[in-house]
Amino acid sequence: MDSSGKRGVCARIDVCDVGTCVSTRSTQREFDPRTSGGIILIDGHTKLYGLLAHPAAHSLSPAMHNLAFDRNQINARYLAFDVTPETLPTAVNAIRDLHLGGVNLSMPLKKAVIPLLDHVSDFAQKAQSVNTIVNRDGELYGYSTDGVGVVQALKHHTDLSQAHVLLFGAGGAAESAALALSDNGVGQLTIANRHVEKAQNLADRLSALTQVISLEDEAAVCAAVQQADVLINATSLGMQVQSELTPMPASAQLRADQVVMDMVYDPLVTTFLSQAKQAGVKTCLNGLSLLVAQGAASFELWTDTQMPVAEVEKHLAGLL
Structure with a gap:
């Protein structure tokens, strides 16, 4: 009206x-x-979804979800909202008051939002991280699809139950990935991090057989690279301002049958992935595949429909 x-x-x-x-x-x-x-x-029936982040303007999420809404013929739109930790409580109340269908969140809001929600999934509680909120009749449910995206992307290329995964990093992204891999029965996990104590704290929370090594121990890292079936960069090394950096030593020997994933999506081909490609690794997954997998999991929670992943990923690649 x-x-x-x-x-x-x-x-x-x-x-x-x-x-x-x-x-x-x-x-x-x-x-x-x-x-x-x-x-x-x-129109008046259009359901609104969004991203809560700071900054928010750079996000690819609106392009991803709006394309998916259109292709699935869903009357909905997705916007990006610049929200700081200080304004987060007001933003969460607005989800209820304005009847938003749900939102995504990025760091540093993922942990801070937990006490503001009505329900939090077991996995999100364990990870102490919520990146997806679903509004069900004014009740806010929190989920984490971060680690789920890693698992879904990898399952297309390897049998995780038999895989030895080498994970670089022990921060928020690595934590969600490690917990999801452990919950999904990964064969063995090695965490390589600059601060060993932080990596050990993460390892102690996992049910999977887990080893911890220091990123500064080049010999140990190179040995872990040779033994691994899957290598994942969950550090910020390789992002735009650090595009020439990589957590993997130049002396590391990779195999063609390994699966190499970088959680960084800008640039699409990081130094980490370049190392793998130059070594002849056949399966190299960039962070865009992971971003879309995570987004698809959120999209399904909101709409009970599946995102057209291949089309969305192709579209986003053209925006980078």
């Missing part, structure tokens, strides 16, 4: 592609989720 009291008025946005607005204008046309041809219709 608009200011004149008329029903059926919705906003029409002509777009060239998801996230690229060319013009906006009002129309009397009723919402039809089957509409195609680059026209997005927003």
Whole structure:
């Protein structure tokens, strides 16, 4: 209903592609989720989802989820909201008050949000990290799809129950990955981190057979690389400002049959992945595959439908 009291008025946005607005204008046309041809219709029934992050403007999540909503013919939109730890309680209340369908969260909000929720999944409690909130009739449910994304991406390429995984890092991303791998019965896990005590604290919480080594012990790292079936970079080394850095020694000997994953997605080909490709490794997974897998898990929690993963990943790659 608009200011004149008329029903059926919705906003029409002509777009060239998801996230690229060319013009906006009002129309009397009723919402039809089957509409195609680059026209997005927003009406009083449009469900809103979003990202809570600081900063938020750089995120690929709106492009990912809005494309998925369109392809699945779901009357919903996804926006990015710049939220700091100080404003997080207000933002969480707004999810209820404005009847948002749900949100994603990024660091440093993932742990801070836990006491603000009504329900938290067992895995998210164990990880002490929530990256997905689902609003069910005003009750907020918290989940973590971070580690789930790692497992789903790897299952397409290896039998985790028989795999020896070498995980670089022991921070938030590594923690979620390690917990998910352990819960999904990974054969063996080695955690390589600069601070061994932090890695050991993580290892002590896992049910999987786990070894801890120091990143500063080059010989130990090289030996672990040779023994591993899967290698995962869960550090920030390789991101834009550190694009030339890698946690893996240049002297490390890789095998063609290994699976190498980097959780960094910008750049798409990091120094870590370049090392693997140059060594002839056939299966190299960039962080974009992981980002989409995590997003797909959130999307399914919200909509009970599956994200068109291949199309979404191709679209996002074109934005980087």
